[in-house]
Amino acid sequence: MASTNPQESVRDHSPLPKLLPTVRLVVTTSAGLNQIDLPECRRRGIAVANVANVYSADVADLAVGLLIDVLRKISASNSYVKQGNWPTRGDYPLGSKFSFVNFVYCWEESGLELLDWEISGMKLLKGLKPLVAVSLITPGRKSHMSRTLSMKICELAANCDALIICCGLTDQTHHLINKEVLSALGKKGVIVNIGRGPIIDEKEMVRCLMEGEIAGAGLDVFENEPDVAKDFFALDNVVLSPHCAVFTPESMKDLSELVVGNLVAFFSNKPLLSEYVDE
Amino acid sequence: MASTNPQESVRDHSPLPKLLPTVRLVVTTSAGLNQIDLPECRRRGIAVANVANVYSADVADLAVGLLIDVLRKISASNSYVKQGNWPTRGDYPLGSKFSFVNFVYCWEESGLELLDWEISGMKLLKGLKPLVAVSLITPGRKSHMSRTLSMKICELAANCDALIICCGLTDQTHHLINKEVLSALGKKGVIVNIGRGPIIDEKEMVRCLMEGEIAGAGLDVFENEPDVAKDFFALDNVVLSPHCAVFTPESMKDLSELVVGNLVAFFSNKPLLSEYVDE
Structure with missing residues (x-):
C-alpha cells in the first residue's frame, strides 16, 4: 500500500x-x-x-529562503517593482537584518529531537553566529511531553526572533503554536512553518499578523490546503508557498x-x- | 562633501x-x-x-535570499497562492534544488579579490558543500585586467550554476557580463546582481531570460534606476528588488x-x- x-x-x-x-x-x-x-x-x-x-535538504533550504524573504521583504519588493511603483512611489520600506536574528536550537531528551532535518539548510544556519529558533520534534514519539512542550515552546519563542516549525503533526503538536506562543514571540518575531499547517492555530496567527502582534510569517503549509485562508492574501508581511518544500x-x-x-x-x-x- | x-x-x-x-x-x-x-x-x-x-552582511544576505528565491520560485509561488490559483490550477511547477548548485569562489592576485564582502552570507555559502559562483572585484584597481577578466568570467560561468555579481562598477567591469558570459552560464544557470546594474548587459540578459538561454535572475540593481526595464515585469523567473540590499x-x-x-x-x-x- x-x-x-x-x-x-x-x-x-x-x-x-x-x-x-x-x-x-x-x-x-x-x-x-x-x-x-x-x-x-x-x-x-x-x-x-x-x-x-x-526531503531534508529541500525543506531546510525553503525554510531559510522563506525566512530571508520575510525579513528582507523580497517577495513584497518584487511585487512593488513589477507593479511599476519604484519610480512613482520611491524607495521600498526597510527590511530587517537577517544576521541579527536570534538563533536557538531546541531539542532535548524528552522529545525535541533532531529529526530527518539534519540538513544543508540547518548546517547553513549553524554557520551564522546568532540566528533562528528551530523546533524539532519526532512525530509519534514521547506522547507524555504534551503540556511541558507547550510551555517550553513559549520560553523558546520569548527568547528568539524567528521560530521555524519543522516538526511532525501529532496529538501533542496540534495547535502547539497558540496565542500564548505567538504573543511570546512578539512584535519583532517571525514564524516559518515547513511542518504541517495545524501545528499553528492559524486563526490566531492571522489575527497576530493583521494586528502587528508578530512581524511576519513564511508558510509552506496551512490548516486547509489548498484553500488557503484569504485573509493572508493581502498581507505583505506574509510569504506563502503551496506546500512545495520538497x-x-x-x-x-x-x-x-x-x-x-x-x-x-x-x-x-x-x-x-x-x-x-x-x- | x-x-x-x-x-x-x-x-x-x-x-x-x-x-x-x-x-x-x-x-x-x-x-x-x-x-x-x-x-x-x-x-x-x-x-x-x-x-x-x-553593508557587507546585508548585501550577502540579500544575495543568498535572491538566489534561493529564484531557484525555489518563492516570489513566484507566493503570487500564485495569493492570486488564489492553488485550488483551481493545482500544484506549482517544481523548483531546483538549492544544495545542488555548483559553488566556485573566484578571486586571484590579478584583480579578483575578496572585498568588503567578507560576510555572514558568504560564510553561510561556505557552509554548504557545492554552491554558487561569486565574482569579487575590487573597484578601481588593477585596470590592466580588463580583457583577461572577461575571459576568466566566461570560464567561471561555464563551470557554475549560479553567478553572484558583487563587484564594483569600473571601466573594466562595465558590461563584464555580456552575451558570451550569459551563454556560458547556460540554460540551467542563474545570475544574481547585487553590485551595479551596468556590470551586466541588461538587454542581452532580458533576451536570455525570455528565450530560456539562462534559467533565472535575482536583481537588486539595474542599468536605469528606478525605471526598471518593463520586459522584466512579466517574467516569473526573475526576482526584482529596488536597490535596497543595504x-x-x-x-x-x-x-x-x-x-x-x-x-x-x-x-x-x-x-x-x-x-x-x-x-
Whole structure:
C-alpha cells in the first residue's frame, strides 16, 4: 500500500489498513506520518517505510529562503517593482537584518529531537553566529511531553526572533503554536512553518499578523490546503508557498529510487531501506 | 562633501570635486566608488572615506535570499497562492534544488579579490558543500585586467550554476557580463546582481531570460534606476528588488556612526575610520 496524501489532521488516520485486511507493508511518500494509522499497523505487524532524509535538504533550504524573504521583504519588493511603483512611489520600506536574528536550537531528551532535518539548510544556519529558533520534534514519539512542550515552546519563542516549525503533526503538536506562543514571540518575531499547517492555530496567527502582534510569517503549509485562508492574501508581511518544500526534480528522483528500493527489499525478504520504527 | 547618490555609469563621475575647489574630504555613503572622481581626488590630495564593511552582511544576505528565491520560485509561488490559483490550477511547477548548485569562489592576485564582502552570507555559502559562483572585484584597481577578466568570467560561468555579481562598477567591469558570459552560464544557470546594474548587459540578459538561454535572475540593481526595464515585469523567473540590499535599520545606524566618526576624525586631525586608499 502506498500512502501519498498527507491528511491535515492527526485525528483522521487513513482507514486503508482496516479496509485492506491482508496488507503487510505501507510505504509513504510523505515526510509526515500523521496520515497513517500507526497503532493499527503496530497491532497487525504491518511494516511502515518512510522517506528517510530524502526531503531534508529541500525543506531546510525553503525554510531559510522563506525566512530571508520575510525579513528582507523580497517577495513584497518584487511585487512593488513589477507593479511599476519604484519610480512613482520611491524607495521600498526597510527590511530587517537577517544576521541579527536570534538563533536557538531546541531539542532535548524528552522529545525535541533532531529529526530527518539534519540538513544543508540547518548546517547553513549553524554557520551564522546568532540566528533562528528551530523546533524539532519526532512525530509519534514521547506522547507524555504534551503540556511541558507547550510551555517550553513559549520560553523558546520569548527568547528568539524567528521560530521555524519543522516538526511532525501529532496529538501533542496540534495547535502547539497558540496565542500564548505567538504573543511570546512578539512584535519583532517571525514564524516559518515547513511542518504541517495545524501545528499553528492559524486563526490566531492571522489575527497576530493583521494586528502587528508578530512581524511576519513564511508558510509552506496551512490548516486547509489548498484553500488557503484569504485573509493572508493581502498581507505583505506574509510569504506563502503551496506546500512545495520538497518538490524539486532531484528529490523526486531520490524518492522514486527509495520507494522502489523498499518494495524490492520487501518482496526479497530483505530489510527495508527506510523502515519507520515506532518506539 | 558627502556623496550619497551612486550614479549608474562609471563614465559620469560627479563634477563636484571640480566645482568645490577647497574641498578636502569626500565621505561616501555608498558601497560603490564609481560616482567619485578618484583621479581628481588623488591629484588634489582630497581624502576619501568609504563605508568599509557596514553593508557587507546585508548585501550577502540579500544575495543568498535572491538566489534561493529564484531557484525555489518563492516570489513566484507566493503570487500564485495569493492570486488564489492553488485550488483551481493545482500544484506549482517544481523548483531546483538549492544544495545542488555548483559553488566556485573566484578571486586571484590579478584583480579578483575578496572585498568588503567578507560576510555572514558568504560564510553561510561556505557552509554548504557545492554552491554558487561569486565574482569579487575590487573597484578601481588593477585596470590592466580588463580583457583577461572577461575571459576568466566566461570560464567561471561555464563551470557554475549560479553567478553572484558583487563587484564594483569600473571601466573594466562595465558590461563584464555580456552575451558570451550569459551563454556560458547556460540554460540551467542563474545570475544574481547585487553590485551595479551596468556590470551586466541588461538587454542581452532580458533576451536570455525570455528565450530560456539562462534559467533565472535575482536583481537588486539595474542599468536605469528606478525605471526598471518593463520586459522584466512579466517574467516569473526573475526576482526584482529596488536597490535596497543595504537598507536595514541596523545598517543605517552603523552607517550614521561611521560617517560622523569620519567627520570627527577629520576635523580632529586623526586618521579616518575608513579611508579609501587608491593603490
